[in-house]
Amino acid sequence: MRVEIIECALDPMREVTRYQETLPMGSFGAMAMFVGTMRDFNESDAISSMVLEHYPEMTERHLNELAGSVADAHDLVELMMLHRVGEIHPGEPIVVVATWSAHRAAAFEACEAMVEDLKSKAPFWKKETLTGGESRWVEYNTAGPRSGA
Amino acid sequence: MRLPHRDSLRKRLALLLDPISGMSINIRFFASLADRVGMREVTISSEGVDTAKDVWLACVRSMDIPGNARVAINQEYASFDAAVNDGDEVAFFPPVTGG
Numbered sequence: 696m697r698v699e700i701i702e703c704a705l706d707p708m709r710e711v712t713r714y715q716e717t718l719p720m721g722s723f724g725a726m727a728m729f730v731g732t733m734r735d736f737n738e739s740d741a742i743s744s745m746v747l748e749h750y751p752e753m754t755e756r757h758l759n760e761l762a763g764s765v766a767d768a769h770d771l772v773e774l775m776m777l778h779r780v781g782e783i784h785p786g787e788p789i790v791v792v793a794t795w796s797a798h799r800a801a802a803f804e805a806c807e808a809m810v811e812d813l814k815s816k817a818p819f820w821k822k823e824t825l826t827g828g829e830s831r832w833v834e835y836n837t838a839g840p841r842s843g844a
Numbered sequence: 845m846r847l848p849h850r851d852s853l854r855k856r857l858a859l860l861l862d863p864i865s866g867m868s869i870n871i872r873f874f875a876s877l878a879d880r881v882g883m884r885e886v887t888i889s890s891e892g893v894d895t896a897k898d899v900w901l902a903c904v905r906s907m908d909i910p911g912n913a914r915v916a917i918n919q920e921y922a923s924f925d926a927a928v929n930d931g932d933e934v935a936f937f938p939p940v941t942g943g
Contacts, residue, residue: 746892747942750874752937753919778942813927818916819942820860820875832876833941 697775698762700754707791714775723795725773727802727809734784741826747780750818757817770807771796811839852895867891867930871903874937890930897924899934
């Protein structure tokens with residue numbers, strides 16, 4: 696497992712490719728990947744940058760426990776979870792989740808489970824700066840794809 | 845690779861700050877809630893403080909607990925009725941918005 700909180704820009708494709716190259720050839724039959732990227736708009740306003748605050752001790756603990764429980768529950772071959780903190784600009788990746796499993800269902804389901812947990816439980820908070828200079832906290836995340844919303 | 849779990853130096857510091865009784869609770873606020881209460885970290889005596897709600901009342905007298913506030917005790921989600929003990933770290937924060 697690779698679980699990291701990262702304070703500088705990251706390249707999701709490069710990170711996933713490099714990690715996958717460390718896995719034994721033929722050990723997995725499916726890989727699913729999610730990349731969350733910063734938009735340049737939110738609630739009809741243009742956004743110029745964002746700062747991601749977190750609760751370091753709790754975040755590390757939560758992410759490691761999440762990774763362990765999801766890997767066990769879905770019998771994953773491997774997983775990777777990277778999450779940015781600090782100042783982020785539009786177009787930059789915020790989160791990267793990748794899962795490797797024997798078959799596609801487990802890879803898809805585990806990837807989604809981790810992303811939804813990250814969005815609803817992991818102690819990160821976004822503070823965005825509008826192009827006019829005003830800053831504000833993001834008060835809620837959008838509902839997940841299976842929320843019915 | 846598993847991330848190292850940091851030992852809480854703040855707990856040790858809190859105990860040093862209360863040398864008479866040695867009983868203290870470290871409190872942390874995050875994000876918009878930290879802005880609203882005007883502080884990020886404070887240490888209080890644990891005397892007479894039984895629950896997370898008591899912790900809030902002991903250190904934030906100017907504001908009721910917001911309806912959407914979350915609380916964690918020693919880095920785990922808890923309820924406001926959960927018991928707190930000497931040396932605990934109690935954190936208050938708004939709904940999370942990561943990912």
